[in-house]
Amino acid sequence: MALAGAGAAAPPAAAATVGEVPILTYHRVGSSPGFARQVAALERSGYRAVTLGRVWQSWRGEAALPPRPVVLTFDDGYLSHYRTAARTLRARGWPGVLNLQVDRLGVAGGLTRAQVRRMLGDGWELDSHSLTHPDLTEVGRERLRRELVASRDAIAREFGVTSNFFCFPYGRSDAAVRAAVRAAGYLGATTTRRGLAKPGGDRFALPRLSVSTRTKPAALLRRLRRAS
Ligand SMILES: [Zn+2]
Secondary structure, three states: OOOOOOOOOOOOHHHHHOOOEOEEEEOOOOOOOHHHHHHHHHHHOOOEEOOHHHHHHHHOOOOOOOOOEEEEEEEEOEHHHHHHHHHHHHOOOOOOEEEEOHHHOOOOOEOOHHHHHHHHHOOOEEEEOOOOOOOHHHOOHHHHHHHHHHHHHHHHHHHOOOOOEEEOHHHOOOHHHHHHHHHOOOOEEEEEEEOOEOOOOOOOOEEEEEOOOOOOHHHHHHHHHHHO
16 A cells, blocks of 8 residues: 555544444335435445444454444435335435334334335345344343344345344343343344444444434534544
8 A cells, every 4th residue: 555655644633533333214115206316425425335344344454444434324214215215215326224124124113024025136235133023122032032033033034134223112221131132142232322333342232323304405414523
């Protein structure tokens, strides 16, 4: 790499935040142009979407991230994730992350199996958001295990992919839930706690930034800058 004259100079200031990644949380994105405007603004500002798996690999030194990475996660599994989000991201070759509540597959307003397959074909990551979306801090041990393990098994069976990350329903977890997520074989989990995901943080409590498609693009960019 050409670093003429750089010598042992200190890295640029931006290096102080290397490895920090904003993970955005979306629910329904509807059909209004709000989502597309946000994505266009992210792109113009130099952001590039990556998957959680790629972030994870970069934290382990196994993959590089673009200079301004961002993860776009979509919770539950709504039809608009296919019709609006996947279409908008596909035009840029950007991946999304679908946090699928497994029992929403194929229901009215949910995603079909064929739609999920198409999203996987676009490079999306498919993670588990449980089978039935209970507050996992309120269920018994057997139900907890089933929500974590059977959802992952169903995703593997239906789509032939391994869900390496779990997304807590309602963002709710406690020490027992996080231990069960780890025991079920997940590498990490996303919450509703606000902030940037950092390589040295608790990987079973990855913070995110919740975004509405009504958020003005400039406000979204300001929030990303403030969060860092
Ligand atoms: Zn949810």
